[in-house]
Amino acid sequence: MSLLPRLSLFFLFFLLYLSFLISPSPAHGISIPDVFPVFKFGGPTGEGGIGQLVSVLLSNIYVLAGIAFLFMLVISGLMYVFGAGSEDPKKIQSAQQTMFWTLVGLAVIIASYWIIQVIEALTGVTIF
Secondary structure, rough: OOHHHHHHHHHHHHHHHHHHHHHHOOOHHHOOHOOOOOOOOOOOOOOOOOHHHHHHHHHHHHHHHHHHHHHHHHHHHHHHHHHHHHOHHHHHHHHHHHHHHHHHHHHHHHHHHHHHHHHHHHHHOOOO
């Protein structure tokens, strides 16, 4: 496995780790003692539950996806610049493919957000 996929994988897991440290907050009705020792969700009155957990996770996933998109876009841009400097067509093609699939990933994330918005509109259930 080359260095770029390893760095990307490390960065993704690091962001996932940070999201679990940051996301359980009183603003969401979830506190750290509620999440880790007993896997209980909701505020002091017991409201919330799995729906609230899904809502918090989805909002964090979209933030992480946006950060990963920017990271991969910068990496593919640097790969393109370095490939053009070395005049190696394989490096330029690899950078173009990375940039293409990064944009495809962004399109998938945007489409999933739109689908969630349509589900909210059709069912009247608030997800975010």
